[in-house]
Amino acid sequence: MLSYTDSHCHLDFPAFGSDLEALIEACNRVGVRRFIVPAIDWHSLQSASALADRFPGRVFPAVGLHPCFMESAGPVDEKRLLRAAEGAEWIAVGETGLDGRFPETAKLQAEWFDLHLSIAAQMSLPVIVHAVRAHQKILAHIKRYSGVRLVVHAFSGSYEQAKAYIDRGAFLGVGGVIARSTAHKTRDALARVPLEHLLLETDSPDMAPRWSNCSSRDGAARKGYRNTPLSIPSIARRLADIRKVPLEALAVRCEQNAGLAFPGLKPGA
């Protein structure tokens, strides 16, 4: 059976409560064996690392404060972040980055993003980047951190944007976006960039893939629907179609890529 890593999912969110154990077992049965869980706020720094303790060799946490939750992050505080990070084995720094939909926190986002990049440089960890309507600004920020490996999560840009990231060695996370009927530009980009730079992800519980516009699937997009890492094999199949390669070759390469993007990732338990 093919093995997969969900390179970005928030399994510590309340949406995954009592049935998490059963869900991880169900994922195992379809080959999804490893889960990278990025923290998003002070609380989830605890919950993501607790999940890694509960599912060793399955869940790998990342340390970060998400740009969409800057109000709860508060002013930039390196000591506080390092203290909160103590004692856990982090696989990456993130989720961090810039989100242009929240101009009121733009300054704070930029300051926290810089701090995350500098911590990643010190700790020799890759950085999971949330990039929404901010590609140019992000490319400007990362110039100063040329040694830091980047994973641009849920990539939804154009070929030119993809290439700009890849030219500086970044990996791109591919998720449910590729199923959207409007995502022509992104599908075109993901068909053309080197496969060596692509990772699979779901961003669960968000970003449910919409595989078609038929009414039964519309429900998937409605509020309250929960995406899960069980979507990974369908995302892989869709990406294999886009790239016109056999599913097996794509899945094997994406697993290799996950190991290269996240050197701390251990073989699945």
Ligand SMILES: [Zn+2]
């Ligand atoms: Zn996320």
